[in-house]
Structures are given as structure tokens and as C-alpha cells.
Amino acid sequence: MSSIPDTVAAPTAATQDPARGWPRSLAGAVVGSATGVSALLLYTNGLFVAGLTEDFGLTRAQFGFGVLLVTMALAIANPLVGWLVDRLGAKWPAVAGLLLLSAGFASLGAWIQSVNSYFLLQSMMAFAGAASGPIAFSKVVNETFDRHRGIALGLTMTGIGIAAAAVPPVLAGIIADHGWRSGYYHLALVPLAGAVLAALLLPARHARGSLQETRAAPARVAAAPPDNAWLRTPVFWMLAGTFAVMSLAFAGLLPHFVPLMTDGGIDARTAGKISGQLGLAVIFSRMLVGYLLDRVFAPRIAIGICLIAAAGILVLLVNGVSSASITAIALGLALGAELDLMGFLIARYFGLAQFGRIYGWLYFAFVFASGLGPLWVGALRDATGSYSVTLAISAAGLVVTCLGFLLMPRYPAREAA
Secondary structure, three states: OOOOOOOOOOOEOOOOOOOOOHHHHHHHHHHHHHHOHHHHHHHHHHHHHHHHHHHHOOOHHHHHHHHHHHHHHHHHHHHHHHHHHHHHOOHHHHHHHHHHHHHHHHHHHHHOOOHHHHHHHHHHHHHHOHHHOHHHHHHHHHHHOOOOHHHHHHHHHHHHHHHHHHHHHHHHHHHHHHOHHHHHHHHHHHHHHHHHHHHHHOOHHHHOOHHHHHHHOOOOOOOOOHHHHHHHOHHHHHHHHHHHHHHHHHHHHOOOHHHHHHHOOOOHHHHHHHHHHHHHHHHHHHHHHHHHHOOOOHHHHHHHHHHHHHHHHHHHHHHHHHHHHHHHHHHHHHHHHHHHHHHHHHHHHHOOOOHHHHHHHHHHHHHHHHHHHHHHHHHHHHHHOOOHHHHHHHHHHHHHHHHHHHOOOOOOOOEOO
16 A cells, blocks of 8 residues: 555656766766765764864864754755755756855865854855755756666765765875865865866756756656645655664764774774775665665665664674774665665655655755764763763664664556656
């Protein structure tokens, strides 16, 4: 029995699959993902903790609060980004987001003078650069591919993994040799290059909104649900709740992963290299999950990934930082799956006409929870003096997430083109 009412149209088959110009679309989406806020902010934040602690006395709880402010800014911005992507198309909001992200990193290097200014500048950068996140680039892929949508999403999100693998080791060396301000200046160059390449690569058809696309090619976009009917469907709230619990369970560990390793006696350079292994696992996970999404019911994939991540966290809890590489790989597998799963499930359950808005609100739930994660992780570490309790709670939360995915309904029947 379907959980989606008749007012919500199922996805329709594409008139041409993949759409004309798909190599440019895919390349632009990969580059944009690799240089956007999801790739650069999450994976590099922890590298600046030591310098900020030395200069301004930043505590781990304050660092967690700073991540909370950043993720709240992203969460608030994402529904607006989704609306802009549906109205204007994905291309130019994404390019603007990349440019603003570059300006934000440069401002962090230039103007941080206290913990409070660190909070303010990071939050402003996250809000302004939110359009460089996954919403726009997932929309590009879903507009371009149908039968091979899963692997295309996987390829696109490997951009985040490539950045996560390549940027932290290089950035850690820059910070160690030249200081944290120089690190921010160098980091600002990455989204700037991404903006130029995305503007050149993405075809003009991605600069049209859903309403224009529906009039031009109604077979490619499902009919828009009246009065935001998707908000009244059980499946939307199931997805929102499940992704929020998943995020709350493991996302809080990610910005604390480098500090966790340095607490255990690993030097900053080695910690940066291990953090890079997390990025390599993200790349592998994107490809694996993308391949499986075209062949296996997506919630089953999510259950397997969550169980692997929980096991990796428990290995770190039992064996200590000597097993940090194993945990990095397990967390990378989970981190590599969530955005692929979210974009794929939205398209399969709801279609594309309001893809940006639905993605924006689901991503709001995910990011809101991920903002709370570093706060409670940092507070527990400061209270207990270690990350042991945090690791146990995170593993348990991932097991709870499996129950949510287990209850997801089958995809609605697809309409003929």
C-alpha cells in the first residue's frame, strides 16, 4: 500500500535518457560538488582548531557551538536555495554560492579577531554560500539522467570525496608551515576556481526553472503537487525524521575527528592524513552506493551503510586511536551515502517539479541535526574528558536509524512518458 497520495505525481520517464549534453552536465556537477560548502567546510573545520585555541582560547565546546551556528545558517538557507533552484534553475544560484563561499573563506583569514568574530564570520559564510551545496547539483543530475540516475548521483558526489581526500592533507601542511590565516586564504581559491568551471561547463538548460521546463518538456518533469501536498505525505516526514536521526548520530563526530585523534596522541599532520582516508572512503562509497541505487531498493542500502558505520565507531571505542583509520573508512562510507540517498529518494518518491523545495526542507532537517551533533559531542568531551561516551551514543543512534529506513514504503508506480 503506497504512503503517497494521488495528488503527488510519481516521477516520469525522461524523453531522452540521458539528456543531450550530459557529459558537460555531469562534469559541472562533479566540479561544483568538489568545491562547494559541503566539501570544503565540513572536512577542513577541525584543522583550524589548534591555531584558534592558541590565539583566542577556543574550547572544544565553543568549537562545537561554532559548528552549530554554521549548520543552523545552512539549514535556514537551504529551503530558500531549493526555492531559487526551482524558480531560476540550478546553474546560476550554484555559481553565485561558490563565489560567496570563496569570499567567506578569505574573510575568515582576514577578520577573525576573537571567538565571537569567528562565530559571526563562519555563520555569514555558510548562509551566503549555501547554494554551493548539493541541492543544485543533485537537481542537475536528476534533470539529466533517469535510468542511470543512481550512478550519476554517485559520480557527482564523488566530488565531495575527492576534495575530502585531497584538501585536508595539503591544508594541514599549509597551516603547520604558514599559520591558520594562510590556510583560509589558500582555501578561498578552491571555490573561486569551482565557480569559473561550473559557469563554463553547465549547459544553459540548467538555467531554466521547473515552471519553464514543465512548459517546454512536460514529459521530463512530474506535475507539480498542488498546495505543497508533499508536506502532508507520511513518506516525507519519515524521510525527514530518519535522515535527522542519522545526522545526529554520526555527523557530530566529523568535525571532532581530528581533535579526537590529537587527544589520543596523534600529531596534527598524521591526523590530517587519516582524515584524508575518510575522504577516500567517501569516494568509494559514492560510487558503490550510486551503482547499487540503480539495482537495489535504496532503504536497504541505507541500512547496510548505517550498520557498517556503527561497527567502525565501536572499533574505535574498544581499540582507541590505533584503529582511527578503520573508523575513518566506516564514517566515510556513511558520509558518502547520505546525499546520494536523499537526492535519489526524493526523485523516486516525488518527481522533479518541486525537487529543490523538497530537498531544501529534507536537507534542513539533516543539517539542523548535524549542527546539534558537534555541540553535544563537544559538551560530552569537555564534561567527561574523553570521547568514549560519545562514541557509544553515536553507534546506538545509527542502529535506531536503521529502523526508520526499514519502515520506508516501496516507490510509487512510474507513469508512462
